Amino acid sequence: MIETKNILELFKPIVKEVLESMLKEEREIYLENNPPTKGNGFYERDLKTAFGELTAIRVPRTRDNGFKSALLPYRKRITxxxxxxxxxxxxxxxxxxxxxxxxxxxxxxxxxxxxxxxxxxxxxxxxxxxxxxxxxxxxxxxxxxxxxxxxxxx
Incomplete structure (x- = not known):
């Protein structure tokens, strides 16, 4: 019998990848609306979800530190x-x-x-x-x- 934990474990990499892609796109929109600034790499953080803990999520940042994600609010650790x-x-x-x-x-x-x-x-x-x-x-x-x-x- 397949355990719920094992099924959810299968989804974690997919959820993480989709979330990271959405965060990148969100930053791109910010950069388009704020032309003088540029992307400035990523920082990592963890997030607790119904799929389990997603570790080392790559959250994009900008040089002006003005980018704030609506998908992953600052300091939010639980979805x-x-x-x-x-x-x-x-x-x-x-x-x-x-x-x-x-x-x-x-x-x-x-x-x-x-x-x-x-x-x-x-x-x-x-x-x-x-x-x-x-x-x-x-x-x-x-x-x-x-x-x-x-x-x-x-």
């Missing part, structure tokens, strides 16, 4: 999809310790309980509103990838 996964686990009632264990096991990501708590505080009011909302009366059933999703009509 939105991983952040959403953590929130989903919290919504389902998992403890921060259990979430840390799941992330370590599935994605080989070591994240502290304190950081999980911090992430969970962002948008916690919206989560509570969503959980206590009245049902609107429709049910949809769909399959996305290998996940089945149900929503019941009332």
């Amino acid at each position: 939105e999809d991983l952040d959403a996964l953590i929130r989903a686990m919290l919504i389902s009632g998992m403890s921060t310790r259990k979430i840390a264990e799941v992330l370590k096991e599935l994605y080989e990501i070591k994240i502290s309980y304190a950081n999980i708590s911090r992430i969970s505080q962002v948008g916690i009011e919206e989560i509570q509103k969503w959980r206590s909302r009245p049902h609107q009366g429709r049910i949809c059933r769909g399959i996305s990838g290998c996940y089945g999703v149900s929503y019941q009509e009332r």
Whole structure:
């Protein structure tokens, strides 16, 4: 049987390559809009994603230090999809310790309980509103990838 961890491991190089290409293109757009400046190589950083940790991502820079990526904001180390996964686990009632264990096991990501708590505080009011909302009366059933999703009509 194929493990989720092994499948996700296959995608890491592809995700990294695509991200680096998009970052280069983003810098090219910046250089076109700011003609006097030029590219100035790359710096490396790591990013934690739902595919696991991507290491040594080559982030382009410019000589004027004016280029700021919208795809990979400054100091951002965890992607939105991983952040959403953590929130989903919290919504389902998992403890921060259990979430840390799941992330370590599935994605080989070591994240502290304190950081999980911090992430969970962002948008916690919206989560509570969503959980206590009245049902609107429709049910949809769909399959996305290998996940089945149900929503019941009332």
